[in-house]
Amino acid sequence: MTGRALAGAALLVLAALTPSAACAEYGDVLLNRYSDQGGVRPVVFPHWFHRIRFRCKVCHDQLGFEMRAGANDVRMSDIIEGRFCGMCHNNDIAWGAERCDLCHSGRPGLKSGVYGGHQTTGPGRW
């Protein structure tokens, strides 16, 4: 660990402090592994909305979501069959898979990943 690297890192954090023009709500995850190809808008998953209702452990422990943007290989068929988002979006715990637009609301062409204000994370993000 060199002091130089650390100082660089600290400066990058400083840079991150200045707000950028377009920033999603902190913790929003965009899923676009298949959406663009499939001709639908990419999916926006809002952490802020879900964490008001569920603790992290519900999704990341009990339901088995990997804690890494892009690490879960989610297909639409999975959701309809009750896996991933479909474990709740099943017209029981939450509204169901037929409400396409509520999930597929992202800007076409955006890359998968976590978006949001003071983001610093992700391997290779810097």
Next chain:
Amino acid sequence: MRRLVLVVFALLCAGAAAQAPRGAPLVERSWLPLARDGVHDPRSPAIGLLQEPGSALSALPADTAGNQVRWVEALRNGSINPRTSLRPEAQVRLLDSDIYMDRYGSVPVVRFPHREHTLWLDCGNCHERLFKSQTGANNISMLRILQGEQCGQCHGAVAFPLTECSRCHNTPRATLNRAPAARQGANVP
């Protein structure tokens, strides 16, 4: 170089302190509307149906960074009560111990609270893949955190961001030296 890091650290802490005096209400918080947040498609029919962040988050305890919500406080004071499990039989594990990390003399000590974490998370979210459950066995470093590893997997993505240095570097070395018994993973009620 080391000095530069310290200066930056001091500046950031001073900045944070100036912005958020303890207990004082924050003057102004604002959230971008979904149509202008850069991630949602402004032409999506969902705009208008989806909840705007400001309409939910403005009611929760204020913060200056991240979601601009002090999530730990929101849970503590009951302004939110998120479910801990979907199935009633799911086992909920809590741990109430603090770990003090003071391997570096140059920065204030890090007090890692198991309690605040296990209220949200399960042990398995951190142990044994992210952290070995043995004090001092993890070689935690700021550079790796800033790269999104270790604490940085959550802090900087979903939990409060890394700009909040003093929220992790939260214990002046002087206070710690007076209570050496509390140093290493002692249980704190």
